[in-house]
Amino acid sequence: MVPLTHYLLLSGILFVCGVLGFLIKRNIITIFMSIELMLNGVNLSFVAFAAHWHALSGQIFVFFVMVVAAAEAAVGLAIIIAVYRTRETLNVDQVNLLKL
């Protein structure tokens, strides 16, 4: 019998790691992977709550999250490839054409 809060704490730790990775890392692809990490953390809390409240729709939602994450990863990586072709760099600090 594991208290629910443990699952939620684990989920929170994963999410925080994902955010920190987003803030700290300089490689675009690594930042993307941090996003995936965030999504995973959220998935875990969904499943934990579904189990707690005996509502299967929590797992359905995880399903959809995964689908969207897949689509997003595909498109995002395509964009990264396109950016790499023009900029010759994967350093996010050097892709700042939108500055004022």
Added chain:
Amino acid sequence: MTPNPYLWLIPVLPLAGAAINGFFGRQSSKRAISTVALSFCGAAFAMALWIALTFSSASAPYFLDLARWIRSGSFNVDFAFYLDQLSLVMLLVVTGVGFLIHIYSVGYMWDDDGYYRFMSYLNLFMFFMLTLVLAKNYLLMFIGWEGVGLASYLLIGFWFVKDSAASAGKKAFIVNRIGDFGFLIALFLIIKHFHSLDFTSVFQAVAPMAKETSGAGLLTAIGILLMVGAAGKSAQIPLYVWLPDAMEGPTPVSALIHAATMVTAGVYMVARSHVFFERAPMALMVVAIIGTLTALFAATIGIAQTDIKKVLAYSTVSQLGYMFMACGVAAFSAGVFHLMTHAFFKGLLFLAAGSVIHGVGGEQDMRKMGGLRVYMPWTFRTMTVATFAIAGFWPLAGFFSKDEILWKAYSSEYGSWVFWLLGVTTAFVTSFYMFRLWFMTFFGAYRGATARDGHGHNDHGHRHGHDELHESPWVMLGPLVVLAVLSVVGGWVGIGGRFEHFLAPVFQSGGAELAIEAADAASKTTEYLLMAASLVAAFLGFALSWTLYYLSPAVPARIAEGLGGLYRAVVNKYYVDELYALLFVKPVLDGSTEILWHGVDQGVIDATVDNSADSARHVSDNLRHMQSGNLRSYAGWVAAGGAIVIAYMIWMGVR
């Protein structure tokens, strides 16, 4: 009270002339302008004459309710005109002398570029003055009052490109305004306590009120405040300083406005308001003191002036002081009598001075004149008449009116021998400086430069072909002769108290004009004695100036050196202008510059606007850095914001 449906024409005819000349004068020929100006003014004069001829004391006063104006609850003011004996006298003086001066101006101002403007302003002045004289309530009179101030400003500053003229116009207007402030407060008091400004209603309401013998009361306040207004308009102490400066205007302006008509508006107003003054002895005392002091003070300044027009200006101030002295001892008809005769001889003096100035090519300094009686005979003759008249020699006009005042100053229940003594002294000084002017201008050797280089353009920008001293044309001399005749015969209406009797219905409505009955046989001897004394004073003045300026012309300079500081003080008008500049003008200017301009306008308003713009710029400068295009900084902001939201939600949930 009988209605007269034509009263409104008298002011409006000159207004029409002013409008026509003002709008169309620029394209018109000088002939056309003159015709318009003279005919409209002449029409007003003709109407005044006709009213005078058909005037009957039984059906007086005439009135005309022209139009409604203010209806505010129970307070009503209308455009209404009023004509009684007092108005009639003023009307004849204003239109008659005004018409003569219009004719004179045709000759005097002919060569000026702004000729049409001048004639338009003259007619405009006539309109306002006639409104003032014919008004049936204080508010309409105040419109005329302000309007003549405006016309005076326009005409003094007629040659506005000259700095001194423009400043003189402003000075006149501003000093007048100070007096108007007092006048307005008086009007407010009248409105508050009598709920009307109409002469008839107000005077009827005041008539049953008792005399305020203890000195402090409503009527005293109204009286003193009215006197403040009169002091501004009629150049009495302490508001006389604008009149000498007003000599910057053309000479016809000085004659009309600053001798004959505008400055007498104050006297007229005090005479009209006699009902208040007769019930407020303290106010009467104030009026008399101001009048007497001004008369003597201005006369002493006049003896040292070298500009011919300045001498006449101070003489005007002094003679106005006489009129106020008369009103101050409740001898209102005497004051009005002197007003009338003064209009004749002072107007003549100014016009003749203008003729002299014209003849010498613009020079106004008497030290550069002399011996002109040979070159300008008619000017000399008329000016001689005027000088003897103002000095008070019998049988000319000035003698009768001035003597009437001096007698009343002595014998009236409000008068005293002090007033009489000061009045006689002033008569002596007046005679002295007027004959000084006469001798310096017309006798002796000519000390000027005109015969050689000709064109001094001090006063009238007049370009002649002549290089030598010459007499003026008849268009200018004609009015001089007419006024000279009037200066001779004008006083004869006062013989036997006929003038006083004529004005009696006006001043008896207050019920305190008992000076007429007070002249009983016992005091007739005193009257003749005093008459003799004033004649002696006039003669002494003549004798002294004859000695100093005809027999030994080098002596005055030595006396002036000997007196040193005193002489300099008198020449510099006792430094009154400098005193005012120090006390009033400088603080206002400094306060305005430091506090209002630097402090409020630049420091507060400009600073607010500038600072708000600056701060907007600074804020945006700093905010700009938020949008750096850097993905990670955006993420940082999002994370921080998210943390805040989470904290807030937890806090709300915990509460």
Added chain:
Amino acid sequence: MLHLILFLFFGAICVAGAVNLLAQSHPIDSALSLVVVMVSLAAEYLLLGAEFVAAIQVIVYAGAIMVLFIFTIMLLNAGAEERTKGSRVAIVLGVPGVVTGAVLVAWTLVHRVNSIQTVSIGALPGDPRDIAWLLFHDFLLPFEVTSVLILIAILGAVVLASRPDAVARRHHDHEAAKPLPELVGAGKER
């Protein structure tokens, strides 16, 4: 008891993998740590009884998405990260913000949420039949929409990632095969 031990074991692997992702400098190392995280998460799902989700996690997430990531890393030949001037805001504002938020949430969870709420092992069995029932009955619309979404994503990815000149070169090859009509006509005229 067993539940707790297993949970802690797999949870430790998760956290270790996540921290390693942050610590590594080469992206391929980060990708591999992420795979570890996902597999251990699948184990966690199994502990909660979500069989289908666990299977999908391994097949789709670890098996397809992470493979795509690794392919991209290898394709672009991204090396280890260099040190460049980053954003001060992210470090100064973002990290403390995240940490604060995390601490607050943790505090709330530990002190406020009722600790006796527990989840038992295999609490909610999510077998494919039940999932399928929900998916095709109650959640049919989202399902169809997400399938369209995937289609669009595929199209987008293809377009975005294609070489711009590859299309032109194909056109060019096509054009080169055809004869040029003007020259022929010109020759005729002359």
